[in-house]
Amino acid sequence: MKYIKSLYLTNRFFYGLAIIAVVLVAGFFVPVLFAAGKATLYVYGGIAVVDILMLYSRKTGINASRTMADKLSNGDPNPILVEVESRYPFLIYTEVIDEVPEQFQYRKNTSYFSLKADAKKQFTYELRPHKRGEYTFNKLNVFASTLLGLVNRRFTFDAEITVPVYPSYIQMHKYELLAISNRLVMAGIKKIRRIGHNFEFEQIRDYVQGDDFRTINWKATARKGGFMVNQYQDEKSQQVYSIIDKGRVMKMPFEGLSLMDYAINSSLVISNIAIKKYDKAGLITFTEEKVSILQAERKPDQMGKILETLYAQKTRYLEANHELLYATIRRQIKQRSLLLFYTNFESMTSLRRYLPFFRGLAKNHLLVVIFFENTELEALTQDTALTLEDVYIKTIAEKMMYEKRQIVAELLKYGIQSILTPPQDLSVNTINKYLELKSRGLI
16 A cells, blocks of 8 residues: 555656547547557556556665754755665656745745666755744655656655754854954954053053053063053953843834844844953843843853843734833843843834933943834835825835934934944944944943
8 A cells, every 4th residue: 555655647647648548539530540559558558567666676765864953043044955865776867845844935845856876966955934933844755757757656754853943043153253253344344443442451561562652651660670561451341231122113024034033133143242252241122011131141151041032032012111121221230231222213203202211221321222224115215206196105205214314313412322224234233333332442
């Protein structure tokens, strides 16, 4: 029974059968054709039997496997490797169908290729998840046929596996490598000249040609009898918190990802960069009824804690409680910290509702409010208006974009830093702002 279940007749088989049927029908009018058609039918059946025997001459004619990472990166292309091995002593043609998770709605999961005797072949395809969570890959199917191509034999491999989709750890590693090799400029990170000194004293050492004469320690010079200079290092152990608004304003989608997913990916990247720059990274998320704080640390397992915390976050349908957030931060975070606040505003009216809380946070911390450009509106403003309705739509789009720029100016009026960014440039612009603030000695 299992052999019958794995046997499939191909289109070529039915095309041949249809031709023979036409010949047999014509044989009612031309008797010689009926005899020829009947003989052809027997021969055709014999060829089909030979084709079946060839495919079932090996108990395990095909072996296949799927190789992938133990977790997927949200919003990034994730490579999936499939390897197919033929154990037949002759050339075969294969059709490989991988049963990918239904969340992808992926329709290009079929590959066609030929395999020589006892040969192997690998191919790779990419999947780009748009939501965090668990994804289940099901069976791997290979349909094999000979050069005759009348029948297919199906091989099914139990490659079922459930993998989690985490925030974009691929982006995190990308920027980490660039930061370590001092090549962040290649990713669009601005090279910022350091202004003045960061006055965190490290040690006194001998003067070396090229040292800034302003760092000469005259008392130590007099005692030693030779020039001695103070050596300073970048200020370290500053606290950097990513604050993520989990309210409905962060549900807006862009290229398949919600704004909160962009904020989560950026938080992961900036936390890793901050730790590499010897600062402490922490995380704050808040809803309409709860504020969760992961205290800023620089321990070896801190990035793992941040990754696991971000993995479990979900947006809510109600507005987040900024008053509760302000009270919690004031009570639990005593040291002056850099607060990277991910949220979104569409109008000055919505900003004014939360401005008192922002001003309160800015009194004790360095606050950076990060919100998003609506790139669809920008595309509308670039279109040519052909009708009166188009003029109205374009005017409204320009007004809404102007309000976004007004929000930046309003925040600056109260000494609050801000970033207005397209979602796809969020990580780069956030890193730029962090490095700028460090270079200016503000943190």
